[in-house]
Amino acid sequence: MALDRATVERIAALARIEIAEEEADALAAELGAILGWVETLNEVDTADVAPMTSVGGHSLPWRADEVNDGGYPDRILFNAPDAAGAFFAVPKVVE
Amino acid sequence: MMRRLGVADIRAGLASGEFSAVELVEDRLAALEGAETLNAAVTLMPERALEAARAADRRRSAGEAALPLDGVPVAVKDLFCTEGVRTTASSAMLEDFVPPYESTVTANLVAAGAALAVKTNLDEFAMGSSTATSHFGPAVNPWKATGDPRPRAPGGSSGGSAALVAASVVPAALGTDTGGSIRQPAAFCGVVGLKPTYGRCSRWGIVAFASSLDQAGPLTRSVRDAAILLAAMAGHDPKDSTSAREAVPDFEAALGGGVRGLRVGVPREYRVDGMPDALDALWRKGARWLEEAGAEIVDISLPHTHYALPAYYIVAPAEASSNLARYDGVRYGLRAPAEVVEEQYARTRRAGFGAEVRRRVLIGTYVLSAGYYDAYYAKAQRVRRLIARDFEQAFGKVDAVLTPTAPTAAFPLGEKMDDPIAMYLNDVFTVPASLAGLPGVSVPAGLDGAGLPLGLQLIGRPFDEATVLRAAEALEAAAGFDAEPEFVR
Numbered sequence: 001m002a003l004d005r006a007t008v009e010r011i012a013a014l015a016r017i018e019i020a021e022e023e024a025d026a027l028a029a030e031l032g033a034i035l036g037w038v039e040t041l042n043e044v045d046t047a048d049v050a051p052m053t054s055v056g057g058h059s060l061p062w063r064a065d066e067v068n069d070g071g072y073p074d075r076i077l078f079n080a081p082d083a084a085g086a087f088f089a090v091p092k093v094v095e
Numbered sequence: 096m097m098r099r100l101g102v103a104d105i106r107a108g109l110a111s112g113e114f115s116a117v118e119l120v121e122d123r124l125a126a127l128e129g130a131e132t133l134n135a136a137v138t139l140m141p142e143r144a145l146e147a148a149r150a151a152d153r154r155r156s157a158g159e160a161a162l163p164l165d166g167v168p169v170a171v172k173d174l175f176c177t178e179g180v181r182t183t184a185s186s187a188m189l190e191d192f193v194p195p196y197e198s199t200v201t202a203n204l205v206a207a208g209a210a211l212a213v214k215t216n217l218d219e220f221a222m223g224s225s226t227a228t229s230h231f232g233p234a235v236n237p238w239k240a241t242g243d244p245r246p247r248a249p250g251g252s253s254g255g256s257a258a259l260v261a262a263s264v265v266p267a268a269l270g271t272d273t274g275g276s277i278r279q280p281a282a283f284c285g286v287v288g289l290k291p292t293y294g295r296c297s298r299w300g301i302v303a304f305a306s307s308l309d310q311a312g313p314l315t316r317s318v319r320d321a322a323i324l325l326a327a328m329a330g331h332d333p334k335d336s337t338s339a340r341e342a343v344p345d346f347e348a349a350l351g352g353g354v355r356g357l358r359v360g361v362p363r364e365y366r367v368d369g370m371p372d373a374l375d376a377l378w379r380k381g382a383r384w385l386e387e388a389g390a391e392i393v394d395i396s397l398p399h400t401h402y403a404l405p406a407y408y409i410v411a412p413a414e415a416s417s418n419l420a421r422y423d424g425v426r427y428g429l430r431a432p433a434e435v436v437e438e439q440y441a442r443t444r445r446a447g448f449g450a451e452v453r454r455r456v457l458i459g460t461y462v463l464s465a466g467y468y469d470a471y472y473a474k475a476q477r478v479r480r481l482i483a484r485d486f487e488q489a490f491g492k493v494d495a496v497l498t499p500t501a502p503t504a505a506f507p508l509g510e511k512m513d514d515p516i517a518m519y520l521n522d523v524f525t526v527p528a529s530l531a532g533l534p535g536v537s538v539p540a541g542l543d544g545a546g547l548p549l550g551l552q553l554i555g556r557p558f559d560e561a562t563v564l565r566a567a568e569a570l571e572a573a574a575g576f577d578a579e580p581e582f583v584r
Contacts, residue, residue: 008457015416015460016423016437017453018445027457030515034458037516038405038471041478051476052483055293055307055532056557060336075195079427088425091436 003032097122098263098583102320105167105266109155116148116155116166120210123168126264127213133262133582135234135255137173138214140180144168147210154208162208164327170259170268172252173214174221175201175311176300184302185229186219188428188447198300199332200269200311207327212265215255219449220419221276221304224521226254227512228451236284236505237262237582240545247505247547250280250521253314257284260314262582267324268314273305274407275501275525277312278537282500282550285539285578287567288314289321290525292558293532294339296325297332305414306337308407308529318538318568322346325560341558349561354569355389357562359553360493364400365524371503373543378499381540381551384573385497385566393493397485402478403527408519409462409475410530415452416459422447454515483531490556495566498524500537500550528554536567539576548578 008028012019019027073086082089097119100108108114124141151165176182176194183189201211216234218226225248227233236249237258249258253270257280260268270277272290281288289312296311303309313324326346332338361382366375382392424430424443431442448456462471489496502523511518528535534557537550551570555563 007461011457011461011464013441014464015456016420016440016444017448017456018438018441027454030454031457031461034408034454034515035461035471038409038475040405041402041409041474044399044402044478044481046474046477046481049477049480051473052480053307053476054337055483056339058294058337058339061333063333076426078195079192081424081428081430090425091432091434091439093436 003028101266101317102167102323109166116151119166120144120148120168123265124212130262130264133235133237133258134232135216135258136213137183137216137231138181140212144210144212151208164204165208167209167267168212168265169204169209170213170215170256170265171201171211172217172256172270174217174271174302175269177201184220185217185231187230188422192427196300199297199334200328203328215259217255218252219452221252221271221273222451222455223251224279224518226251228449230449233508234258237580238505238547239581240547245507248508250283252276254280256314257281257286260286260316261580267320269311270314271301271309271311273308273411274529275522277314278525278535278552279501279521281314281537283505285548286314286316287318287321287538289325289536290534291325291560292534294337296328297335297338299332299334303418305411306418307414308411318564318571319347319350322350322564344561346561346564349565350568352565353388354385354566357390357566358393358493359385359390360393360395360489360496362395362397362496362498364397365498374499374549377541377549381497381570385569388569395489395493397489399481399485400527403482403530404519404523406475406478407526407530409471410479412455412459413463413472416456419456479530482527486531486533494562496554498552500524500552504543504547504549524552533557534560534563536563538567538570540570540574542578
């Protein structure tokens, strides 16, 4: 599977990871090699096989729709790179 | 001589008054400081460890019943959140992250009396098989090859934990295993490493990598000690929706039963091209040991084995790309400031993630993206079901499966770093059981021609760690592995 520069740039944009201009070609080769290798899965006939989406077949438990945790904004904000009052602070997103 | 004491020895020594928990923990904390060259420690926790030791001694002098892990020094992979102690995942992204809460598994150990002494080095976000992708530099294997001074990789991603147990700095350590990250480093370092059944131990408070695969487990120097640790770690946790409700048996009591009548499968697909002769010979010897102990050896087939690794390298990166979306420089972790928030996300993730993590997030993003989801992600999930089905069918005929743990012994530091697929191949024998969610244990079974340890893996039915441990004990007894690494000689 050959990946082109444009595809790598598109994936990086989707993944929100900045990539430098000069590394796009190297990444295309590297990711292309990994994708080429995983494509060996196409040798396997899976026509009648359902995707396995969980291990062990346990159904997810239900619980009452009640608040059972919280009320400590200071702990939530403890590791925040920037905070204002009881809020996380980010660069302005509305002009 | 406290260095070689295992978990069961410590229990006996404290009970007889041979030493106090504080004496033991102080001795081991000093050993930790003397093991700096292994680069296995990220953060020391002397206060926490001594506090636990003092509490254990108080219980004893007050005549109270001892707790199962009273005074036992335990190393903790730096992927488990520890309240008030920074938890880095060996990533620049979390270099200064101090969790305001404690993971369920570490809380369980503390409640059992353990003295958590150190957070250990790992591959960044547990992505790797060498502990060389760590932001803090590679951990070092205490073993060296005869006549070869090059430092070797301890395996990964739980390499720091494995190195400290192998060097007899601590009797036990916590690791996590997504595709082999407990078992492969255990094999590389000559210790016991157990990955329990998916769901056996709570994932709550463990920095997430691939949530359908991640599982916590112990690394120890004996099978008995692994059984003791697992009993303390395991159990249902309402805070993890995939945590199993199965009862936790007394794993230690299940030991000692021997393997008479046990049917052990040897899967022909694991005999791969280029397997080192010493490993092939050891695997055959392992089967013979079990046979001599009364087990019946059965040739079996796990036909989709060859496809496990490629399936894993779609499923795991896909889940990783979703899990690691949380690192956006807003709520915790690194922030690389920018004028515009979108740019801040991209810059933060560039600055905070190392090359292997970025690679996996990009692969995961690609296989989940519109137009590629069915061709890659859904395809891998279908193949995953076939791999799980192979095991289900095998367990109709056998009670456990015996394989090598890793395809080679420990390689020199720095090797395989420029070839991701060569590095991924380290997990070729451990990934299938991970995809199927099955318990697996690596037992040190011998040395290769260069004097490096090799491990054999036993895989069992879901929630049948007891049988896996019982068979592992038989292997351990037959192998009589008592070699010590160069680091302690």
